[in-house]
Amino acid sequence: MISFIWAEDQNGLIGANGQLPWHLADDMKYFKQTTMGHPIVSGARTFRSYNRPLPGRENIVVSRQHDFPEGVVVVSSIADLNRLITANPGQNYFVTGGANLFSQLLTQVDRLYRTKIAHSFTGDTYMPTIDYTNFELVSSIDGVVNEQNPYPHVFEVFERN
Numbered sequence: 001m002i003s004f005i006w007a008e009d010q011n012g013l014i015g016a017n018g019q020l021p022w023h024l025a026d027d028m029k030y031f032k033q034t035t036m037g038h039p040i041v042s043g044a045r046t047f048r049s050y051n052r053p054l055p056g057r058e059n060i061v062v063s064r065q066h067d068f069p070e071g072v073v074v075v076s077s078i079a080d081l082n083r084l085i086t087a088n089p090g091q092n093y094f095v096t097g098g099a100n101l102f103s104q105l106l107t108q109v110d111r112l113y114r115t116k117i118a119h120s121f122t123g124d125t126y127m128p129t130i131d132y133t134n135f136e137l138v139s140s141i142d143g144v145v146n147e148q149n150p151y152p153h154v155f156e157v158f159e160r161n
């Protein structure tokens with residue numbers, strides 16, 4: 001199965017200059033605990049924003065290039081990615097973005113892990129439009145707001161109907 005995991009601001013913004021537009025420690029912690037032990041799939045631009053395999057997870061990068069650090073599995077097309085996913089039916093593949101990769105997998109995704117941040121940031125990359133009538137909200141948990149996490153945010157999970 002395929003899950004998306006991402007954080008967006010109140011306008012659907014997800015990126016700025018190849019990076020996240022915000023620093024939100026609570027969301028980083030949520031990302032880590034949710035994806036730990038599962039394969040993660042990233043577009044090349046997203047992977048290069050941290051440029052090292054994340055520990056405890058199989059790191060798959062979708063790219064036509066091959067110059068990635070050791071420990072990364074590179075797939076060069078969505079067809080190759082789908083072959084990998086089909087060959088491992090028991091796995092939950094977490095697609096971590098960015099917008100380009102999400103948009104190509106919109107029709108296939110089974111579950112959405114969305115962090116919604118109640119703030120407006122500036123940036124250049126937006127989440128592609130998702131038809132939420134195809135999904136049901138199954139969980140919604142408010143994140144912690146404190147000095148390290150100044151923006152109200154909610155962790156939501158949607159399942160495809």
Ligand SMILES: NC(=O)c1ccc[n+]([C@@H]2O[C@H](COP(=O)([O-])OP(=O)(O)OC[C@H]3O[C@@H](n4cnc5c(N)ncnc54)[C@H](OP(=O)(O)O)[C@@H]3O)[C@@H](O)[C@H]2O)c1
Pocket residue numbers: 005006007008013014015016017018019020042043044045046047049062063064065075076077078096097098099100101102104125
């Ligand atoms: N807020 C969040 O949760 C979140 C999550 C993820 C990313 N982001 C942000 O989003 C931005 C990056 O997103 P993006 O949309 O620009 O890029 P992206 O989706 O991360 O990467 C796009 C690149 O992936 C490769 N690729 C995509 N589809 C492919 C295919 N079918 N076959 C082969 N290669 C393929 C290509 O790289 P090659 O040129 O190497 O082939 C393409 O240029 C950054 O600002 C990042 O910080 C935010």
